[in-house]
Structure formats: C-alpha cells, structure tokens
Amino acid sequence: MRRAVVLGGSVAGLLAARVLSDHADEVIVLERDDIAPSGDFGGGQGPRPGVPQGTQMHALLDAGRRKIDHWLPGFATEIVADGAALADTGTDVHSYLEGRLKVLVGGVEMISATRPFLESHLRRRVLALGNLRLVTGRVRGLAFTGDRVSGVRYLGGQPADAGDMAGGVADEELLDADLVVDATGRASRIGAWLQEGGWPEPQTRRMHVDLGYATALFRRPEGSDGATLAQSLATLPDGRLRLGTLGRVEGDRWIALVAGYADDRPGRGMEEFLLRCKEDPAAPFRRLAEDGEPIGEPVAYRHPDNRRRDFHRLDRFPAGLLAIGDTLASFNPIYGQGMSSAAIHASCLAAHLESGRSPRDPAWSYFKQVRAVVDDAWQTSAVNDLKLPHVTGPRPRGFKVAARLSDLIVRASVTDPVIHRRFLDVAHMLSPVKTLMRPGTVLRAARAVRKQDTPAAGAPLDVTV
Ligand SMILES: Cc1cc2nc3c(=O)[nH]c(=O)nc-3n(C[C@H](O)[C@H](O)[C@H](O)COP(=O)(O)OP(=O)(O)OC[C@H]3O[C@@H](n4cnc5c(N)ncnc54)[C@H](O)[C@@H]3O)c2cc1C
Missing domain, CATH: 3.50.50.60 (FAD/NAD(P)-binding domain)
Structure with missing residues (x-):
C-alpha cells in the first residue's frame, strides 16, 4: 500500500x-x-x-x-521502569469475592498505571x-x-x-x-x-447497563498493602452490587475505583467515596479509607451501555x-x-x-x-450484566444455564487454584470463554463449591447443573 x-x-x-x-x-x-x-x-x-x-481506573490485562x-518489544519493561506497576496474580493481585480473598495462583501478569501514562x-x-x-x-x-x-x-x-x-x-x-x-x-x-x-x-x-464509576488518587504509607492490585465484588446487605479496584500506579500513588449500578452510582465527593470504601468488605478498601491520603477529588463517569x-x-x-x-x-x-x-x-x-x-x-x-x-x-460481559435485575436484555437462549455455570466457576475460583487459574486465563483474554464450560472444569468447580465450608456469598448455591 x-x-x-x-x-x-x-x-x-x-x-x-x-x-x-x-x-x-x-x-x-x-x-x-x-x-x-x-x-x-x-x-x-x-x-x-x-x-x-482517561480519568478513570484502567488496568492492562495479560x-x-x-x-x-x-x-x-520492551514496552512493558519500559513503562514499569518509568513507574507503572507489574502485578503477578500469584503474589500481588488480590481478588475478593464478598470480602473473601481468592486463592492466589501465579502466571498471569497485568500492568497498573494511569490511562494517560x-x-x-x-x-x-x-x-x-x-x-x-x-x-x-x-x-x-x-x-x-x-x-x-x-x-x-x-x-x-x-x-x-x-x-x-x-x-x-x-x-x-x-x-x-x-x-x-x-x-x-x-x-x-x-x-x-x-x-x-x-x-x-x-x-x-446496545445493552443498557447504567454503570457509574468514580476514580480517585491517593498517597499511602509505605507497606500499607500486600497487594499491588486489589479487586472486590461484593453484595451489600440490601442487595446492591458493589465493585472496586485499587492499584499502585506511577508516581508512588494509588488509584482507586468504586462502582455501582443504576441508582447506586457513586457521586463526586470524597466523603462518599471513602464511605463506599469502608462499606466494602474487602480489607484493602477499608484500609485505604483509613490510611489513604486523597490527592484531589474523585472524578465520576457514567457508562450507559455496552455496544x-x-x-x-x-x-x-x-x-x-x-x-x-x-x-x-x-x-x-x-x-x-x-x-x-x-x-x-x-x-x-x-x-x-x-x-x-x-x-x-x-x-x-x-x-x-x-x-x-x-x-x-x-459473552464475558453480557452473561454477567444480564444477571443484573435492572438490565432488561434481551436474554439469549441458554442464558440461565450460562449464568449458573458462570456463578459456579466464580464461586469455585475462591478456593480451587486450578479453577481460579482457568478463570484468570479467560478473564485476561488468554483463553476463550468456552474453556470454562468443559465438563471436567464444571465438575471440578461443582466439587470445589461443595467443599467450601461456608458458601462464599448469600444463599448456598445449588450446584446441580
Ligand atoms: C470508565 C472506563 C474504564 C475503562 N477501563 C479499562 C481498563 O481498565 N482496561 C482496559 O483495557 N480498558 C478499559 N476501558 C476501555 C478503554 O478505554 C478503551 O477500550 C480503549 O481506550 C480503546 O479504545 P479506542 O482506542 O478504540 O477508542 P478511544 O480510546 O475512545 O479513542 C478514540 C480516539 O478517536 C479520536 N476521535 C474521535 N472522533 C474523532 C474524529 N471525528 N476525528 C478525529 N479523531 C477522533 C478521539 O479523540 C480519541 O483519541 C475503559 C473504558 C471506560 C469507559
């Protein structure tokens, strides 16, 4: 050309x-x-x-x-040398489901930096x-x-x-x-x-998801967290779904995101931001509310639809x-x-x-x-978004089964390292979603969920698929 x-x-x-x-x-x-x-x-x-x-939290998947x-070539090394964080899922990426830390499994790496950087x-x-x-x-x-x-x-x-x-x-x-x-x-x-x-x-x-984001930057005392990146998915006692991510970024700062759907969108003020961090059952968010020194005010962003x-x-x-x-x-x-x-x-x-x-x-x-x-x-996004009560659909054929299987895998990934690694491979776009639907994976996940002493969240899951 x-x-x-x-x-x-x-x-x-x-x-x-x-x-x-x-x-x-x-x-x-x-x-x-x-x-x-x-x-x-x-x-x-x-x-x-x-x-x-660009004002909002961005992380680069594996x-x-x-x-x-x-x-x-050399991009990751270069950006990390300039201050971005390289986080390995085996040590520095901590994922929480309903406040419970998932078992750590290594081999997947991601980059945490501000989006403009x-x-x-x-x-x-x-x-x-x-x-x-x-x-x-x-x-x-x-x-x-x-x-x-x-x-x-x-x-x-x-x-x-x-x-x-x-x-x-x-x-x-x-x-x-x-x-x-x-x-x-x-x-x-x-x-x-x-x-x-x-x-x-x-x-x-278009799929109307009506997601609200707020992102803020912080300084924190040295060694205030074991994780370079923490992610949390939690349901409040009244049923509202809360999402949060916290990551170290260039300039020895931390970027934190709090998110909620529909009427539960976060506002702009720092007071509300910190309150949401305190409400999150995952320890790093509560610690951030205690030891974080805000840099400026949070910036809110609305994502009306997937398209x-x-x-x-x-x-x-x-x-x-x-x-x-x-x-x-x-x-x-x-x-x-x-x-x-x-x-x-x-x-x-x-x-x-x-x-x-x-x-x-x-x-x-x-x-x-x-x-x-x-x-x-x-599919990754839609199966989870369609589970939200305010998302109207249309729900494709087979949605109910897909949704139950995805719940099963997510629950199992809290305690089973093999399932967690397979889940991470899909979440980081290294493997297609269908790998999680293989009979061997589903059976293993069902066994792992049964073994969990206390169910990770809400009512015990019916694992009959
Ligand atoms: C709140 C939020 C958080 C996100 N977090 C993540 C994350 O954690 N990880 C991740 O991987 N992705 C994330 N994303 C997605 C990510 O931002 C985009 O997928 C990524 O930027 C790639 O987008 P793009 O380059 O296609 O478009 P954009 O980044 O939207 O860029 C479009 C470009 O086109 C230019 N442009 C537009 N119209 C014209 C025109 N008429 N003439 C000339 N130029 C024009 C714009 O100025 C801009 O530079 C997030 C998105 C949102 C909304």
Whole structure:
C-alpha cells in the first residue's frame, strides 16, 4: 500500500498504525486532539478531551500486555521502569469475592498505571516509527471512488478552531488513502459516513447497563498493602452490587475505583467515596479509607451501555475500510477488556494484511476474525450484566444455564487454584470463554463449591447443573 490512514490516535488507533507501518509506505494517524509531542496533550500525562474515560481506573490485562509487547518489544519493561506497576496474580493481585480473598495462583501478569501514562508511552513508541505521520484534525466523512473508500474528509486543527464556524463551515481537507481504519471509538460516526456514500450502516447492538464509576488518587504509607492490585465484588446487605479496584500506579500513588449500578452510582465527593470504601468488605478498601491520603477529588463517569457494531452481518461493504477497537465493540469497563481487545484486533489486522488479500477488496476475512474476538469478550460481559435485575436484555437462549455455570466457576475460583487459574486465563483474554464450560472444569468447580465450608456469598448455591 502507498498510504494507510488511521482515524483516531488512542490505544486502538496507535496499535493499528503500528501494524500498518509494516504494510504501507506511509501511515497517517488523524486525531482531533493535539497529541503531537509538542502539542497540548502530547507531552503531558494528563487526561485529554477525546478520551474522557482517561480519568478513570484502567488496568492492562495479560493478553494486552503480551500483544503490545509483541508489537512494541520492551514496552512493558519500559513503562514499569518509568513507574507503572507489574502485578503477578500469584503474589500481588488480590481478588475478593464478598470480602473473601481468592486463592492466589501465579502466571498471569497485568500492568497498573494511569490511562494517560499508558497511552503516552504507547504514543511515544508509535510516533517514533519512521514512516508514520500525525495529522491534527477532525474527521468529517469518507471519500468514495466506485466500490471503495479512497480517502478521508477532515477539518484541520483542533476542535476549538476546526468546528462549524458562525454562518459557515471551515474548509474541509481531503487525505487520499488505499486503506482507512476507523479507530474513533464507541461514538464513531462510521454508520453515517457509510450512509452518505450510499452504503448500508452496520446494526449497533446496545445493552443498557447504567454503570457509574468514580476514580480517585491517593498517597499511602509505605507497606500499607500486600497487594499491588486489589479487586472486590461484593453484595451489600440490601442487595446492591458493589465493585472496586485499587492499584499502585506511577508516581508512588494509588488509584482507586468504586462502582455501582443504576441508582447506586457513586457521586463526586470524597466523603462518599471513602464511605463506599469502608462499606466494602474487602480489607484493602477499608484500609485505604483509613490510611489513604486523597490527592484531589474523585472524578465520576457514567457508562450507559455496552455496544457493538455488527459489520460481519452486512451484505455490502466498501473495500479499503476497516474498524478496530471500541468502534467495533465497547463493553462493561469493569472487566478491563477494552485495550486488550484493541491489541488483539491489531493482530487480526496483521493476519488480514499478511494473508495477501488486496486492500481493493472488502475486508470480510478481517471482520470474520475480529467477530470471534468480540463475541468472546461480549459473552464475558453480557452473561454477567444480564444477571443484573435492572438490565432488561434481551436474554439469549441458554442464558440461565450460562449464568449458573458462570456463578459456579466464580464461586469455585475462591478456593480451587486450578479453577481460579482457568478463570484468570479467560478473564485476561488468554483463553476463550468456552474453556470454562468443559465438563471436567464444571465438575471440578461443582466439587470445589461443595467443599467450601461456608458458601462464599448469600444463599448456598445449588450446584446441580
Ligand atoms: C470508565 C472506563 C474504564 C475503562 N477501563 C479499562 C481498563 O481498565 N482496561 C482496559 O483495557 N480498558 C478499559 N476501558 C476501555 C478503554 O478505554 C478503551 O477500550 C480503549 O481506550 C480503546 O479504545 P479506542 O482506542 O478504540 O477508542 P478511544 O480510546 O475512545 O479513542 C478514540 C480516539 O478517536 C479520536 N476521535 C474521535 N472522533 C474523532 C474524529 N471525528 N476525528 C478525529 N479523531 C477522533 C478521539 O479523540 C480519541 O483519541 C475503559 C473504558 C471506560 C469507559
């Protein structure tokens, strides 16, 4: 290819650009925020407007860590040397179910850092590639030639000066391309852009989960916790489900997240934040409320829905166009799958390009491959989200059985190291969900739950499957 253009310069866009740099003479990343090294957001490590979720807790799962290290060798070592934490599930990642610490099993590693820190490291590595160029501008639409996308229409400059002007519109510019990759995220306008060119738009499936997040930073005394990363899932006596994550990040700080659904969304104040930590039965959260010194106020964030765009169901699609990352699917963030999904999509992109298929044909093989990745992550998220009483569905066929099996595995993972390791492999996107449904795993989990002296939570589980 002569030129590939990536729309959006966040995690998915940067990883797509890295892959494309092996296949195109020139790769252009078109991003509306000024993320050039000398730009408003390029040098700094604070959140930026184009990635509002950047204020919230982000952890990189093992699949993402491995994939990013594959595409950018030494990435994990580099970011850890700069202050991020590398946490091994055998020692430093403590998971709690209803306040009970799960048995520790090693071999799965994750990275804990603030999201802007992680992204800035990725950006520095990718922008250093010789055949890559960054253009600051806002995408307005696609250009079509016959049956293919032949470029991108955009407004140069940052949103403040590139938006609609009083009484008129700033001049649109055109970038021609052999391949365009949409990485503009969950709010992508790709459907409208396709329609403008006379193409059908992909169906967008949404699941309203109404999740509320609040994230805050803390300083803590040396040695205040045995874990580098702690996760908690707990049900309050009145039935509300509470989720929390706590991790050491760069700058010797701790980042903490508290989350709840629907009317139980956390607010913005520190007092409420600390109260939620105290209410959590997992010890690290109560300790944080006692020994943590807050840095600033918590930042709240609302995630209304999970969504996925079903490109694979279209019967017509132009050549020269692909989508990656949250544009394809964005899930309940509590499972932390987004950046790892983007990294796996990037590998699917590489496989597609290496297969020798021409960018002048529609990328059906790519959409087929990423569908499997999306299906798996969607299933992990959907099976659990559909158990929530306020989530209306639709519940797919076989949901009840899947939900009971998933409860069984989660309960068993508290005490059984083999089940916990299999669970971690799926949670970290190293193995497909179906591995947890194998008869041997289910039987072992059922035995483990029976053996537990006291059930881990709520009423004893009926393990008859
Ligand atoms: C609250 C929350 C917590 C999360 N926690 C985790 C976690 O712990 N672990 C994890 O792996 N993932 C997590 N995620 C998911 C993660 O943030 C995303 O999956 C990840 O950023 C990949 O997204 P992306 O690059 O596809 O899109 P985004 O990160 O949304 O980036 C889209 C980019 O496109 C640009 N853009 C948009 N429109 C235009 C336009 N018209 N023109 C030019 N540029 C444009 C934006 O400025 C931005 O840079 C979380 C998400 C949320 C909401």
